[in-house]
Amino acid sequence: MSDLLMSLQGTINLAVRNAASSPVRPGAFRHVGTADSCEMELSVETVAQNESYTGQRLQVGELTLGKSGTLNLTLKDWSIENIALALYGEVITVNSGKATKEKLPDGLVVGDRIKLAHPFVSDVKLKAVDGSMLILGTDYEIESTHAGLIKLLTTAALTATVDYSYAKTENLGIFTRQPPERWFMLDGINTDRDDEHVIVELFRVKFNPISNFSLLHNEGYGELPLTATVLADMSQTKDSSLGYFGSYIQKAK
Known part of the structure; x- marks a missing residue:
């Protein structure tokens, strides 16, 4: 049996969520361009229960109180749409x-x-x-x-x-719109094996404003480090095997 090694690259796509449909579905996807990194962090909030009869206070239970996630993107493509995500702005064209x-x-x-x-x-x-x-x-x-x-x-x-x-110009105000929510999709390929593809979807991500908007780049190219909160999409079907957050999909062997 050969080792199943993974070295992922691929296109990162974002879509406006179509809230008029039930369950919510994505609208047209936009490729965000070159990204240096894309990481997802999942966490659970728990409370522990220790017993009180042996004198050792042994942990006998752990109750999950909540589930959450974070998406971290480092984009290299300074498109006006990407900057709008970072600044909570809306693109206005002036002729x-x-x-x-x-x-x-x-x-x-x-x-x-x-x-x-x-x-x-x-x-x-x-x-x-x-x-x-x-x-x-x-x-x-x-x-x-x-x-x-x-x-x-x-x-x-x-x-x-x-x-x-x-x-003619494209103008972008800062903090002129509500925090943008998007449907996230990575169309990934295992570069160690060209025939292996992976699809990762997050149904609802809410972008935070950029925390470090570097405006001078003395060495190398500028970056747009973006962070988004992965939220539960409660419009998804209750009995869906994919749950409320997203999915990781690969082709069956």
Whole structure:
């Protein structure tokens, strides 16, 4: 009999739970991309009972009070959807457009750097109060077209208005939605044996906000370390052999 060794890789997929169906079923799945790690931790809460008649207080029972689980993912794919999971955000698309006569903040002095209302700008032009065009490089500098950051170099620029174009963007607020719940599925393959596949499903996982959102990466690639609580899906059939949490499935020999 040969040893059954396992070295798993595979695609991690998340789906919005379709709460309108009974039992709840997953909607369309989304592949989360490259992940460095995927770990599930299961635990039970117990209370022990010791006897009281031998003088040794021997444990004679253990009662299970609860069952819980945690899913830990370390994602390398910084897609806007993955970041939305991490930040409890909702993706909002802002179409490209043009800003005209945008006013600058009050109380500016020469040398101040101001941010325009939109990022990813082009064709930036400043107009003085009398309507004359200010000169790029003399009256103002564009420090970052990506951030929409402008440095004001003369007194005429302090009271100017700004015309510019801006690109289409995807915006993501922080803590703008409820904690996201997803249906989790790992479509795994044993890389030690190409013909062995494993499917792991968790019916209901609730993602926690990211605890370490690293914004500078001096060495290597950035990571999105995500943690989710594995919750019981009480919509699943009571007498189902798969229970309320999930399943581990492999093809029968």
